Amino acid sequence: METARWSPVCLDLMVGLPMVREPSPARRAGMRTQADIASSPCGRAASMTNGEASKMMEAKFTEVSEENRRLTEMIGYLYANQSFARHSPEGDGEQPASTAASPTSPVGKKRSRESMDTSDSGDGNSDKKMTGMVEAVDVESPLSNGTCRRIKVKRVCTRIDPSDTSLVVKDGYQWRKYGQKVTRDNPSPRAYFRCAFAPSCPVKKKVQRSAEDSSMVEATYEGEHNHPRPTRAGELPSCAAGGGGPVPCSISINSSGPTITLDLTKDGGGVQVVEAAGEAQPDLKKVCREVASPEFRAALVEQMARELTGDRKFTDALAAAILRKLPDY
DNA sequence: AACATTTGACCGATT
DNA sequence: GAATCGGTCAAATGT
Numbered sequence: 187m188e189t190a191r192w193s194p195v196c197l198d199l200m201v202g203l204p205m206v207r208e209p210s211p212a213r214r215a216g217m218r219t220q221a222d223i224a225s226s227p228c229g230r231a232a233s234m235t236n237g238e239a240s241k242m243m244e245a246k247f248t249e250v251s252e253e254n255r256r257l258t259e260m261i262g263y264l265y266a267n268q269s270f271a272r273h274s275p276e277g278d279g280e281q282p283a284s285t286a287a288s289p290t291s292p293v294g295k296k297r298s299r300e301s302m303d304t305s306d307s308g309d310g311n312s313d314k315k316m317t318g319m320v321e322a323v324d325v326e327s328p329l330s331n332g333t334c335r336r337i338k339v340k341r342v343c344t345r346i347d348p349s350d351t352s353l354v355v356k357d358g359y360q361w362r363k364y365g366q367k368v369t370r371d372n373p374s375p376r377a378y379f380r381c382a383f384a385p386s387c388p389v390k391k392k393v394q395r396s397a398e399d400s401s402m403v404e405a406t407y408e409g410e411h412n413h414p415r416p417t418r419a420g421e422l423p424s425c426a427a428g429g430g431g432p433v434p435c436s437i438s439i440n441s442s443g444p445t446i447t448l449d450l451t452k453d454g455g456g457v458q459v460v461e462a463a464g465e466a467q468p469d470l471k472k473v474c475r476e477v478a479s480p481e482f483r484a485a486l487v488e489q490m491a492r493e494l495t496g497d498r499k500f501t502d503a504l505a506a507a508i509l510r511k512l513p514d515y
Numbered sequence: 516a517a518c519a520t521t522t523g524a525c526c527g528a529t530t
Numbered sequence: 531g532a533a534t535c536g537g538t539c540a541a542a543t544g545t
Contacts, residue, residue: 363520365538378537392537 337388340407343396353377353393355405358415361391372397387412 344355353375360382368375374395381387389409396402494500 364540366521367536367538370535376536 337409338407342405342407344403344405345401346403353395353403355391355393355403357405359389359411369394374400381411383411383413 342355342357346355361379362382362384363377363379365378366375367378372394374397376392376394379391379393381389389407389411391408392406394404396404
């Protein structure tokens with residue numbers, strides 16, 4: 187018997203921390219100065235009213251999104267001039283794509299580790315763990331004929347029940363597991379999945395528990411689906427799947443700096459700040475704390491709700507989805 | 516019987 | 531050239 191379920195709500199926001207107008211080399215690398223931080227809205231938000239903060243945050247988010255987009259273009263341009271590509275975060279979701287990779291030949295059999303594994307490359311400074319983030323990069327997959335094919339690699343971190351050993355991340359697509367491996371730098375095994383529509387769909391994903399936090403799993407998607415997301419019951423996006431599945435509706439904010447995860451399902455807590463590399467500057471931590479404040483979160487939620495309800499396409503789709511869930515009368 | 520998952524073996528890349 | 535590692539294959543097993 188099919189009962190009505192909660193409609194999935196999963197918002198992945200990919201916004202960067204504010205960048206300066208004329209990026210210096212250091213800033214191009216994602217670093218921020220104290221002046222940047224001091225002038226950021228987060229540092230002042232606490233002293234203003236919620237309404238003011240809300241408005242300001244909205245404006246700032248727009249600005250930051252624009253910055254992020256420019257940064258994306260810039261980094262993409264930089265990497266396009268190099269022999270390998272690994273460029274900017276791009277906060278799009280997984281859209282069905284018809285052009286990405288050749289349907290008949292999945293991801294190249296072997297790729298360099300540099301481009302293959304964006305999480306830990308195995309070199310000396312690789313202990314960066316970007317837990318809680320949603321990151322998407324394009325990498326070039328070398329083909330046997332010497333050319334390269336660009337594929338999208340997206341990393342998503344999700345919180346799941348620590349006792350759940352299945353490493354199943356429900357993301358709306360159907361997957362077939364084809365392997366599992368214990369890797370050197372993580373005691374928990376890494377599971378390999380292929381899209382159930384393979385070989386026509388070239389997408390693969392790797393899922394592995396975080397070494398530091400066993401309640402977090404890191405899923406790495408390679409390629410883009412060339413088919414629509416299946417809509418059968420039970421295949422809900424990870425953030426909304428209930429019943430022991432991955433739970434949180436989380437928003438990750440990252441731009442080469444620390445990762446901030448806002449778990450909107452929790453009251454008061456649910457905020458996690460993870461340094462992307464080494465130790466974060468104290469000021470940065472302060473900003474992160476302020477970003478994690480109830481005021482900021484409330485403003486964020488308010489803005490998202492406004493954006494979504496103001497989007498005609500979204501409301502139409504939502505209405506259609508609700509109607510589908512209702513029994514026929 | 517059919518399909519999905521598990522798991523050891525294998526392969527190619529890297530060190 | 532050997533050791534190591536990550537990724538994949540495919541037979542065995544489970545549902």
